[in-house]
Amino acid sequence: MTSVLAILATAVTLAISGAAWGQDLPAPLKAAKAGALGTILVGPNGLTLYTFVTDKDDGKSVCVGSCARKWPPFTAGANAPAPKVPLSLITRDDGGKQYAWKGKPLYYYSEDKKPGDTTGHEVGRSWFVVLP
Numbered sequence: 001m002t003s004v005l006a007i008l009a010t011a012v013t014l015a016i017s018g019a020a021w022g023q024d025l026p027a028p029l030k031a032a033k034a035g036a037l038g039t040i041l042v043g044p045n046g047l048t049l050y051t052f053v054t055d056k057d058d059g060k061s062v063c064v065g066s067c068a069r070k071w072p073p074f075t076a077g078a079n080a081p082a083p084k085v086p087l088s089l090i091t092r093d094d095g096g097k098q099y100a101w102k103g104k105p106l107y108y109y110s111e112d113k114k115p116g117d118t119t120g121h122e123v124g125r126s127w128f129v130v131l132p
C-alpha cells in the first residue's frame with residue numbers, strides 16, 4: 001500500500017511541476033524549480049516571488065516605505081492588460097498597480113540576486129515563496 005501511495009504522490013508532483021504547468025500560468029508569471037521547495041512562482045525576470053502573511057486577502061498591501069524597499073512589490077505598468085485568475089492587480093497606496101496571487105500581493109526580496117535564489121523564504125516567519 002505504501003508503494004502505491006508513493007507512486008501516486010510522485011505522479012502528482014511530476015504533473016504539477018512539469019513544463020505544462022508553467023505554460024498554464026497567467027502572464028507574466030513563470031514557474032521554476034527551487035530545490036527542496038519544488039516548483040515556485042517567479043516573475044518575468046526569473047526572480048522568486050513571495051507573499052507576506054500580514055497582508056490580508058482583501059487585495060491591499062501593508063508593505064510600504066522601508067518594507068517595500070526591502071521587499072519590492074511585483075508591479076505592473078500602467079498599460080498592463082488585466083491578468084487571468086488567479087492572478088489579479090491591486091492598487092497600492094501610491095496609486096501603482098501590484099500583482100496579487102489568489103488575492104495576496106506579490107513581492108520580490110531585495111537580497112535575492114539571481115534566478116533560483118530563495119533567501120526570503122520564511123524570513124521572520126512572515127514571508128514565503130509562492131507555490132502554484
